[in-house]
Amino acid sequence: EDQVTQSPEALRLQEGESSSLNCSYTVSGLRGLFWYRQDPGKGPEFLFTLHSAGEEKEKERLKATLTKKESFLHITAPKPEDSATYLCAVQPNYGGSQGNLIFGKGTKLSVKP
Amino acid sequence: ETGVTQTPRHLVMGMTNKKSLKCEQHLGHNAMYWYKQSAKKPLELMFVYSLEERVENNSVPSRFSPECPNSSHLFLHLHTLQPEDSALYLCASSQGGAATDTQYFGPGTRLTVL
Numbered sequence: 001e002d003q004v005t006q007s008p009e010a011l012r013l014q015e016g017e018s019s020s021l022n023c024s025y026t027v028s029g030l031r032g033l034f035w036y037r038q039d040p041g042k043g044p045e046f047l048f049t050l051h052s053a054g055e056e057k058e059k060e061r062l063k064a065t066l067t068k069k070e071s072f073l074h075i076t077a078p079k080p081e082d083s084a085t086y087l088c089a090v091q092p093n094y095g096g097s098q099g100n101l102i103f104g105k106g107t108k109l110s111v112k113p
Numbered sequence: 114e115t116g117v118t119q120t121p122r123h124l125v126m127g128m129t130n131k132k133s134l135k136c137e138q139h140l141g142h143n144a145m146y147w148y149k150q151s152a153k154k155p156l157e158l159m160f161v162y163s164l165e166e167r168v169e170n171n172s173v174p175s176r177f178s179p180e181c182p183n184s185s186h187l188f189l190h191l192h193t194l195q196p197e198d199s200a201l202y203l204c205a206s207s208q209g210g211a212a213t214d215t216q217y218f219g220p221g222t223r224l225t226v227l
Contacts, residue, residue, distance in 0.1 A: 004155070034215065043117070043203050043218035044156075087156070091214070100169065101216060103155040 002027045006104035021073040021107045023088030031093040038085045078111045117219035125225045134189040134222050136204030144209035145187040150201040194226045
């Protein structure tokens with residue numbers, strides 16, 4: 001069964017304290033892995049797409065990496081405005097699965113000044 | 114307007130009411146989606162439309178009825194809902210047909226069923 005597990009469920013950091021969020025997945029074939037950021041009461045905001053093991057992408061203080069079994073979202077020197085829930089999703093690579101994103105439950109990040 | 118918009122942003126309805134959620138995308142995309150987001154649960158895909166044809170329906174109860182009149186608009190018609198249907202309903206759109214198809218989300222409609 002295709003599955004996405006994110007850890008930890010919640011993470012509290014001090015401003016400037018770097019850390020990583022984990023997304024483990026099991027899928028019969030991976031078309032793509034997505035990271036989204038979601039603020040309270042809002043829809044998810046797209047951050048990154050990763051396609052193959054070894055791929056990395058960066059945006060400001062965020063860096064996403066991908067292996068065959070998991071992805072990490074590294075946050076370097078976070079600021080309070082980075083506080084949000086970070087969602088991971090995979091898109092399986094089988095026929096008829098257009099749009100079939102499988103989401104994890106998310107990691108709620110709080111960054112204190 | 115830019116991106117994906119949803120109206121209303123908040124909706125309170127009784128179990129016997131009929132209401133509709135509206136989604137509009139301004140991105141020129143060909144695929145649109147409805148998701149349900151409940152507390153402590155992952156986003157659940159409800160319906161997928163590609164070029165105005167429904168391509169996926171993930172065993173959603175018939176009290177939810179989608180409509181896609183054109184590639185820019187998507188509706189979710191609601192009737193005789195249950196309190197457990199209270200959730201954030203998210204609309205998304207994507208280009209469609211690509212090897213990897215990024216979905217862009219609207220702000221959601223917070224639905225409360227009394």
